[in-house]
Amino acid sequence: QSALTQPRSVSGSPGQSVTISCTGTRSDVGGYNYVSWFQQHPGKAPKLLMYHVTQRPSGVPDRFSGSKSGNTASLTISGLQAEDEADYYCSSHAGSNIVVLFGGGTKLTVL
């Protein structure tokens, strides 16, 4: 399986909203409601932001939301804050043999 496709970078100003896409196939993103998103600040370990496409772990602000349409999942960050500047990775379950795919990552810049 190939990695999921994410834009290499996105940007937005404080207070604005940005959306990061994650495109796969019907064998992964499109076939299962098992998309997760992770946030990684420089030099830090990734942190789980979203699972089951739309579910936020405890402690994740509701400014972060997830969705999916067909083979593409999306992470939307509203009310951008400077602290949101980070790399974001999507992940999907892929197949009955339990394979996990990651996207290549998207760098979010808060202008």
Add this chain to the structure above:
Amino acid sequence: QVQLQESGPGLVKPSETLSLTCSVSGYSVSSGYYWGCIRQSPGMGLEWIGSVHHSGSSYYNPSLKSRVTMSLDTSQNLFYLTLSSVTAADTAVYYCVRVEAAAGMNSFDPWGQGTLVTVSS
């Protein structure tokens, strides 16, 4: 709260075996979750290596499956990763994670801080 801590060799010679230990505190590795490893090559993205359960069930990345073994030590509350026949391409930060199976096996939370393993002679 649950915490994971990786310990690794730092430097491994090409063709040798990489061994990583993941120590778990605040939760028993025999209590229902899977436990996994993920790596990140310098400046690159994330790559899932595999996940293992105390029942003996395990799943590995097909691209690494022939070289990977993961196991649990419930008496010491830790789990292990071994990766054989390493090359420079295996140089990466290796992370230990807890895995929620009910969420598709890709809900990784929490993560250890990561440990850099460099493959070089």
